[in-house]
Amino acid sequence: MTIDKSVFIPVDPDTAFALITRPERLRRWQTVAARVDLRVGGEYRWTITPGHSAAGTFTEIEPGKRVVFTWDWEGSKAPAADASTVTITLDSVDGGTNVRLVHEGLSPEQAIGHTEGWNHYFERLVTLTTTDDAGADDWAAAPDPLTELVSAEATLAIVQHVLRTLTHADADKPTPCEDFTVSELVEHLVGSITGIGKALGVAVADQPDAAPEVRVADAAQPTLEAFQARGLEGTIDMGFAELPASLVANILNLEFLVHAWDFATATGQDLDVSPVLTDYVLGLAHNTISPQMRGKSFADETLVEESAASMDRLVAFTGRQVLAN
Template sequence: MSFTQTVFLPVTPDQAFDLVTQPERLRRWQTLAARDDLRAGGEYRWTVVPGAHAAGTFTEIEPGRVLAFTWGWEGMESLPPGSSDITITFSPAEGGTNVTLVHEGLDDEQAASHAEGWNHYLGRLVAVAEKGDAGLDVWGMPEDFDQLKSADASWAVLSRVLTAVGPEAANLPTPCADFDIAALTDHLRGSIVGIGRALGADLPEQAADDDGAQADAAARAEARIAAVVQPTLEAFARHGLEGELDMGFAVL
């Protein structure tokens, strides 16, 4: 079976394409964290809600026109990563763009559950295109928690806070007497980088330069932290809860 839905976005086709492909924009409406290798044959991994990770491969990319990729869920035997197909087309319309999503390769139960999910998230896509922010995702609270889901959920809360912190706030004070917002953001990023290194995360190259360095006032706090949170959370999921972690200053 398949699911098909079309929504209208009051933006250009290129802007609509960016909303569904760029990690910083995906985090506004669909994902908590996103890794994209945006090329035919490139892989992606999206944390949609705490503990739920979609993954697959991009199969066709025409910016502003077509995006196609395989789809599935980590840990789901009935629909593993790459086991279904999604095609999104972008058609110019008066005042904006019609975005049509077709999800194929689903059984009846999967089609029903994904229809509910896509209707929810396409509604959030419309909201972010119209208002710039879809708000807190009410689906972001899992019914049961473990440490891995709690890590994802912690980032869900933190990202909402950081989204409101613009470059103009860099020098504002915080409850920590020795840290303004820029310094506290640096400290947070450095802590996450340290955890990511211990987990063997594939961190961005600039992460090493940020240890002990003052934040770039021109960079958005949410984007800076997200760049190191995503690979760290992914490495945590691979590592799991068993064994030890050498932080350098202590073994946990």
């Protein structure tokens, strides 16, 4: 079966082409993370929602006009030859661009799910191009089922959304993470992700002059992709110690979600996180932060009401002061 869908967006075709092919643009409306080798024969991998990544190969590329690529879900049991094909055509029209998507080679069952998906994400594309912000993706908020790595992708989506709004004026603001300004905390977060990536055998290329969201995303994408391929069995040599792989994944969750709270608090942003996710990460925190780590990597736990939201209980457990509302 074939899906044929068109939308109008109020941007020129070159801008539209960037929105559908460049990782930093895709993250604004469709993906949590994206790897793109934009050439004929090049491969892509898009984490659409936590735990669900699409992958394929570009077969035709006309910048500003058209792109064609194969489409399959990572982990699909279908043979590669059975992958479907997506064609996106961009036509310049008065006031913007008509974006037409044709997704061919789907089974009737696949067509139902993919129609819902393309409707959802094209609606977000229209919102982005008309308001400059598609907002956080509800579909990424509370994945089910949750695992350490699926949760890491969900918490990555949250910290990226917070970082996207940072400006140069925020750089020197203090954060709840003791002794770190916003810019210093960005360096810490990039360094932590890069260190885990290195332990997983990934060479992470940092761009110090890039925007904070881009730096974190560019470090996190290959790190999480390598982690997904490796799995959670056994241990990982972190250089300073051999740690259980599951513990390293827990650390990524805490780095993403707790520092998202730090950045949001420092810059006056509201942080809207599903309690399903914060409950899960709070459980990971209890399995990760030992008494021996207090006074070193983490301050002593602070007090909050037992009835406090799990996000507040999480950051209090990591040693942060939670202000009463």
